[in-house]
Structures are given as C-alpha cells and as structure tokens.
Amino acid sequence: MADYTAPLDDIRFVLDRIAKLGELSSYEGFGHAEPDMVHSILEECARFMEDKVAPINRVGDIETSVWHAEDNSVTTPTGFIDAYKDYVAAGWGGVPFPEEFGGGGFPWLVGIAMQEMMTAANEAFSMAPLLSQGAIDALLEHGDETIKETWLPRMVSGEWTATMNLSEPQAGSDVGAVRTKAEPQDDGTYRITGTKIWISWGEHDMADNIVHLVLARTPDAPPGTKGISMFIVPKVLIDDDGNLTDRNGVVCQSIEHKLGIKASPTCVLDYDGSVGYIVGEENRGMAYMFTMMNNARLSVGLQGLAVGDRAYQDAVQYANERQQGRAVGAPAGEQSLIIEHPDVRRMLLTMKAQLEAMRAVIYYTAAGIDRAHHHADEQTRTTAQERVDLLIPVCKGWGTDLGVDIASTAIQVFGGMGYVEETGVAQHFRDARIAPIYEGTNGIQAMDLVGRKLPMRAGGVVKDFLADVAATVEKGRAAGGEHAVIADALADGLAALTESTDWIMANGLEDVRHALAGATPYMRQFGIVAGGWLLAESAMEAADLAAGDGAGFSDDFLAAKQTTARFYATQLLPQAAGLTGAVTAGFGDLMALEPAQF
Incomplete structure (x- = not known):
C-alpha cells in the first residue's frame, strides 16, 4: 500500500477555477477565507492527514474496533485515540462552522476539501467527525438557543462526537416504520425507549461523550414519517454548567462484523428510559433529519472520490514498480513496467478522469451550499439551493458507484497481488462498498x-x-x-x-x-x-x-x-x-x- 499523498494541486485547481473560491471569499463573513489563506490551511491539514491519520488506516482494518460483553464498551484500534485527540487539538473539525460556537467560520467548500483528505487517509476514522458535522448542521438549523449553547461548542470542537439514529430492526430505508417511543416528562425532558441499529460510532473510547440524535414517536403521534420527532440523547448526562454527570440509559448491545470500514464500530444501541431533549417541534423530526442527511449525502459521495483516489494512488505506484511482459517497442529480452502497456494505461487514465470529474461535481455542489446560505442576493440563494438539491443525489449515487468501480479497477491493475490482502489495495474496495448502501441506498x-x-x-x-x-x-x-x-x-x-x-x-x-x-x-x-x-x-x-x-x-x-x-x-x-x-x-x-x- 502506497503512502497517502493529498492531491493538493488538483484540489486547488478545482477550488479556484471550478468552485470559484475567490467569489465565496467576497461574501459577508468569509473575508478571512481568501484563497491564499485557504490553501495554506489545506497544506497544513494535508500534512496532518498524511502523518497522523493515514498510517493507522491499515491498522484499523486488521485490528478492528472491539465490543466487550462484560461492560458493553467498545475499544478502537491502536493509534485511533491519539489521532483523534490530535485532530481535536488542531481544531480541524470546527473549520467550517460558526465562530460563535468555536468554529473557524470558513465556507463549507473548505470543509469538503478537508473531508476529502481525511476520508482518503482513513475512511473508517473519518466517519466519526463526519457524523458529528451532520448533527451540528441539524442543531444549527433547528435547535433553540438553549440547545445550541449547551451542546454545540463541544461538538464543534470535537470534544464530543455525535451520531444519527434512524434505523431499527423493522425500519431501515422505511423510516416511517420507526417504533422507538418518547414519553414526555413533567420537567420537559422525554424518556426514550427502543432499539436502533446501524449506528456508526454509536459507542467508542475516543471521546468522553456521544450526542445521539434519535428519531422517536411521542404518544398519539400520527403514523408514518409525519409522526416522528427528533431528540438529543447523550451517552452521559450533563449538569446545568455542562459538566458530565451520570451515564444515560443507552447501551451498546453489539457491533457488526463487516466487509469493510472495520475500525468504525457499527452499533446496536438499546435505549431504556433514556433521558432525551426534543429538538424543535414534535412530529417534525423527519424534516429536521433531512437537513442532516442532505450534507451527509454529499459527504458520502465524497467518500467515493476519496477512497477511489487512495486506490488510484496505490495503483499508480504499483504500475511504476511492477515489471511484467515486454511493451511494444521495448528492447528484446527486457521486461517492461506495466505502466507501459496500453491496457494498464487505459485503466489508470480512466480512474484519473473519473476522479477529476467527481471532484469537480462534488466541489461545485459544495460551493452551491455556500452560495445558498451566504450570497447577498435572495434570488441567487434560491437558484443555488435548487442546483444543490438537484445534484445531491447525483453526487451520492453516481459518486459512490464510481468509487467502487475505481477501487475494483485498482485491484485489476495489481492483478493477482491485488486479490491478496497483504498488499492493502483490497481494503479500499471493501471500504468503498458500503457507500452505495448507507445514507439512503x-x-x-x-x-x-x-x-x-x-x-x-x-x-x-x-x-x-x-x-x-x-x-x-x-x-x-x-x-x-x-x-x-x-x-x-x-x-x-x-x-x-x-x-x-x-x-x-x-x-x-x-x-x-x-x-x-x-x-x-x-x-x-x-x-x-x-x-x-x-x-x-x-x-x-x-x-x-x-x-x-x-x-x-x-x-x-x-x-x-x-x-x-x-x-x-x-x-x-x-x-x-x-x-x-x-x-x-x-x-x-x-x-x-x-x-x-x-
């Protein structure tokens, strides 16, 4: 497996020439995000992802996260705790979020560029902060001031991670079949009871608290998606000053044994009278969750790009090292590097072209999110949001299908060695395969x-x-x-x-x-x-x-x-x-x- 090198020139080209970063920096509140500053930040981020996060990608695949039946805890692979602490200390997770909650106030486009590098370095690791980002989006949009002030600062900093809890044993893509109950209490809280499945990073040892966003039904709620509400259910309760107190009634009953992203614990969570805090209004949870899911779907599309790029880098290195056969025009009796063979060239150039196409479409869409939220002209904001809405399913669907195709092609470049786990390239294919499935097939x-x-x-x-x-x-x-x-x-x-x-x-x-x-x-x-x-x-x-x-x-x-x-x-x-x-x-x-x- 090749060492990961962030494609900074490709990223800079798309940021400046396709996504028009310079235009975004002219918007109110983004004056500090002028291109030279952004590119300096991305260079530093690249070094962090290359040095701290990429080296534990293979470790995570081999060791996996482990669930312990004696106390229902989950331990992450070697190096993950330290890498996450360094990630939090560097402040990378807060870069695209509002300064009032401790963020950097940069465009979402900048966050997407950072996500690409983090996900390419280590997809399983990246999912913890990416889920937090989705939860932050939902609370910024729909939480009241008390919720924002209570939860967002430590979520933006990364001190606490977050999850999204939709699926249940009988309710996967059919979210309207959710049965988890939320009973209102006299103190304004709710008691949450039910089982949630497929909860990525639902339990782990990298942060002191996990803020679960849970979909549940209040008494007498209408059937289907119209009767779903959203609740904050923390792993550990907090007092009025925000200090951690008692463990809440949420327990990880098991984690899944998966094809890929093995370092990312996919949990079955049992809620037994857990204390929850409603977000917004009752029966509006599905609409609120879509705020989270829209950006999350863009980030999943980005996973296709990122993992595909990591596989492509491995394939390029191998093609420049492996000698096999004699290319047309090569001296007789000498073996050629396989990169000299036309079919290998076709595979590499196909991967390169598909990656550049994906990066352009995804970054263009991310810039549209910034225009939709921050452009001074209302009509421009509306038009930008329409374009984003149109392209989000394309970014997620087409992007993740291509990610699997590219990872598969990388194995083909390696030939038989690609099918051998020790070379590492098979991990990219296994990791990429989940992206066409989750966050909406x-x-x-x-x-x-x-x-x-x-x-x-x-x-x-x-x-x-x-x-x-x-x-x-x-x-x-x-x-x-x-x-x-x-x-x-x-x-x-x-x-x-x-x-x-x-x-x-x-x-x-x-x-x-x-x-x-x-x-x-x-x-x-x-x-x-x-x-x-x-x-x-x-x-x-x-x-x-x-x-x-x-x-x-x-x-x-x-x-x-x-x-x-x-x-x-x-x-x-x-x-x-x-x-x-x-x-x-x-x-x-x-x-x-x-x-x-x-």
Missing part, C-alpha cells in the same frame, strides 16, 4: 432524483442545468481546437440526457413506474454528463492558465488536465448515449416476471 437516490428533483419548479431546475451545459458546448466550440472536440462529445451526451429527461418528465407523470424503472440508469447518465460538463470547463480553464502565468501550476499539470478532459469526453462520455435505451424502456419487462420466475 443508491436506488433511493435515483428515485429521489426522478421523483422529487426533476419536477422542481415544473422542470425548470433541470432545464436550467441543461442550459448551462449547452452554454459550455457553445463556448468550447467557439474556442476551437481540442476544446471543440470536447464540446462536440459533450453535445452528444447532452442530447442523450435531454432525451432521457424529457421522456421521464412525460411518461413518469403518466405512470410513476416508468420513471422509477429508468431511475438508476438515468442517475448514472446524469453523473457522466455533469462530469463531462465540468471537465470541459476545466480544460478551458487549464488552457487559459497555460497561456498566461500558470497561477502556480506547472506546465505538465495543466497539459495533463487538458488530456484527461479530452480522454473523458471522447472515451467515457459516450457511455451516456448508451444509457438512454435503459432509461426509456419503461417498466414492462422489469415487472413481467412473477417472483417465482427469478
């Missing part, structure tokens, strides 16, 4: 895209997106040369996506099963075209920089950016057209067989 993301996002503003939101892609096509054609070649390929992808979109909008209204049947291939098609769009923009940006002073990027780096974009456009983007048939086939054949015929 990718099938749910696809259904969200066609069922909720395409109809926004009577189809106006997706039409605006398609218009922006069309504008890039025209800009590329006007630029000429290789940009026109990229633009022509993008135009073909756009035509395919437009045809699919129009078909879903027309036929899905007639019978929703048509839309649902084509949802998954449509989501992939959308991601392929979105990636091609922003890589076309990247190629033009790189060419402009190369023609000028380079803005600190080397000529080789800028040339590679243009080559990668051209490869994506001419060899990967054509896949979009091939998906239209699957999108527009309708539900007939999918539903034709009886269950016994499978």
Whole structure:
C-alpha cells in the first residue's frame, strides 16, 4: 500500500477555477477565507492527514474496533485515540462552522476539501467527525438557543462526537416504520425507549461523550414519517454548567462484523428510559433529519472520490514498480513496467478522469451550499439551493458507484497481488462498498432524483442545468481546437440526457413506474454528463492558465488536465448515449416476471 499523498494541486485547481473560491471569499463573513489563506490551511491539514491519520488506516482494518460483553464498551484500534485527540487539538473539525460556537467560520467548500483528505487517509476514522458535522448542521438549523449553547461548542470542537439514529430492526430505508417511543416528562425532558441499529460510532473510547440524535414517536403521534420527532440523547448526562454527570440509559448491545470500514464500530444501541431533549417541534423530526442527511449525502459521495483516489494512488505506484511482459517497442529480452502497456494505461487514465470529474461535481455542489446560505442576493440563494438539491443525489449515487468501480479497477491493475490482502489495495474496495448502501441506498437516490428533483419548479431546475451545459458546448466550440472536440462529445451526451429527461418528465407523470424503472440508469447518465460538463470547463480553464502565468501550476499539470478532459469526453462520455435505451424502456419487462420466475 502506497503512502497517502493529498492531491493538493488538483484540489486547488478545482477550488479556484471550478468552485470559484475567490467569489465565496467576497461574501459577508468569509473575508478571512481568501484563497491564499485557504490553501495554506489545506497544506497544513494535508500534512496532518498524511502523518497522523493515514498510517493507522491499515491498522484499523486488521485490528478492528472491539465490543466487550462484560461492560458493553467498545475499544478502537491502536493509534485511533491519539489521532483523534490530535485532530481535536488542531481544531480541524470546527473549520467550517460558526465562530460563535468555536468554529473557524470558513465556507463549507473548505470543509469538503478537508473531508476529502481525511476520508482518503482513513475512511473508517473519518466517519466519526463526519457524523458529528451532520448533527451540528441539524442543531444549527433547528435547535433553540438553549440547545445550541449547551451542546454545540463541544461538538464543534470535537470534544464530543455525535451520531444519527434512524434505523431499527423493522425500519431501515422505511423510516416511517420507526417504533422507538418518547414519553414526555413533567420537567420537559422525554424518556426514550427502543432499539436502533446501524449506528456508526454509536459507542467508542475516543471521546468522553456521544450526542445521539434519535428519531422517536411521542404518544398519539400520527403514523408514518409525519409522526416522528427528533431528540438529543447523550451517552452521559450533563449538569446545568455542562459538566458530565451520570451515564444515560443507552447501551451498546453489539457491533457488526463487516466487509469493510472495520475500525468504525457499527452499533446496536438499546435505549431504556433514556433521558432525551426534543429538538424543535414534535412530529417534525423527519424534516429536521433531512437537513442532516442532505450534507451527509454529499459527504458520502465524497467518500467515493476519496477512497477511489487512495486506490488510484496505490495503483499508480504499483504500475511504476511492477515489471511484467515486454511493451511494444521495448528492447528484446527486457521486461517492461506495466505502466507501459496500453491496457494498464487505459485503466489508470480512466480512474484519473473519473476522479477529476467527481471532484469537480462534488466541489461545485459544495460551493452551491455556500452560495445558498451566504450570497447577498435572495434570488441567487434560491437558484443555488435548487442546483444543490438537484445534484445531491447525483453526487451520492453516481459518486459512490464510481468509487467502487475505481477501487475494483485498482485491484485489476495489481492483478493477482491485488486479490491478496497483504498488499492493502483490497481494503479500499471493501471500504468503498458500503457507500452505495448507507445514507439512503443508491436506488433511493435515483428515485429521489426522478421523483422529487426533476419536477422542481415544473422542470425548470433541470432545464436550467441543461442550459448551462449547452452554454459550455457553445463556448468550447467557439474556442476551437481540442476544446471543440470536447464540446462536440459533450453535445452528444447532452442530447442523450435531454432525451432521457424529457421522456421521464412525460411518461413518469403518466405512470410513476416508468420513471422509477429508468431511475438508476438515468442517475448514472446524469453523473457522466455533469462530469463531462465540468471537465470541459476545466480544460478551458487549464488552457487559459497555460497561456498566461500558470497561477502556480506547472506546465505538465495543466497539459495533463487538458488530456484527461479530452480522454473523458471522447472515451467515457459516450457511455451516456448508451444509457438512454435503459432509461426509456419503461417498466414492462422489469415487472413481467412473477417472483417465482427469478
């Protein structure tokens, strides 16, 4: 396994040229987030993740987190406690959160760049702070002042971690089936009783307290998702001054034995009359949880990028070391490095192009979150939020599917050695495989895209997106040369996506099963075209920089950016057209067989 090296040049390029970090720094409250300052922070963050977090990734996979039946405690692998303490001491978790609660007040985009490096360094470790970030988002948006002042400072600092508690044995993706009870008390608290499953980092030894956000039902709550409320249920209770007091009635009954992310304890939590504090209003918990889940889904999409990049780095190093066969033109009798063979080159360049496409789309979406919250103009904020809402399921679904594909391709580069655990590359594939499943399966993301996002503003939101892609096509054609070649390929992808979109909008209204049947291939098609769009923009940006002073990027780096974009456009983007048939086939054949015929 190669040592992890943060791709700082790639990150800086996307931050500055695609996500427009310089524009964000002009917003009120972000004046200190000017690009040079941000890049200095990211360089320091990269060193921390490379030196402190990445080395324990393999350790965590081998040792795993361990549950102890005698006291229901969980111990983390060697090095995790120290790494987390150093993470908290450095203040990395608070960078994108408000200064009033001890954060750095930087754009969410900056936090996403830091997340990429942390997740690539060690996905299992990264999940603890990422879950805390989601809980912080929910409390910032929906907590009253007392809740914010009581819980947020030590969550923002990382002193306390947090979880989200949705699933139960009978309620996985169907959150409306939640049965956990919340009984109101005379003192304004609630007593929470029930069992929650799949709770990542639900019990561990890295922090003194864990703030669980729990979905439960109050007495006489209406059925389904309309009757769910959200509660803070801490592992350890606190007094009026915020000091830890008695252990609350929440116990880890076991942890799961998983394919990957083995250092991240996935817990079964039993709540037995636990003290809970309601967040916001009764029966509004599902709406509140979606605040948490929206950003969390972007972060899970980022996991596909991050783990894919870690696997890619391993594959590149191995391809530059492993000798096998004789490449065309090599001296007779000599073995060549496998990177000289065209098929290996195809695998590496495919991974590189897919990673750059994902990074562009995810960072662009993260910047949209900042615009939606902080731009001075209300209409601009609204438009930005619409674009974010449209792209979130694409980032999560397409991004995590690609993460698995890239990790699998990395194993292929290694050949038989990739299938051997000792080389370490198999861990990336095992770790990546959870991302298409949790935080809403990718099938749910696809259904969200066609069922909720395409109809926004009577189809106006997706039409605006398609218009922006069309504008890039025209800009590329006007630029000429290789940009026109990229633009022509993008135009073909756009035509395919437009045809699919129009078909879903027309036929899905007639019978929703048509839309649902084509949802998954449509989501992939959308991601392929979105990636091609922003890589076309990247190629033009790189060419402009190369023609000028380079803005600190080397000529080789800028040339590679243009080559990668051209490869994506001419060899990967054509896949979009091939998906239209699957999108527009309708539900007939999918539903034709009886269950016994499978």
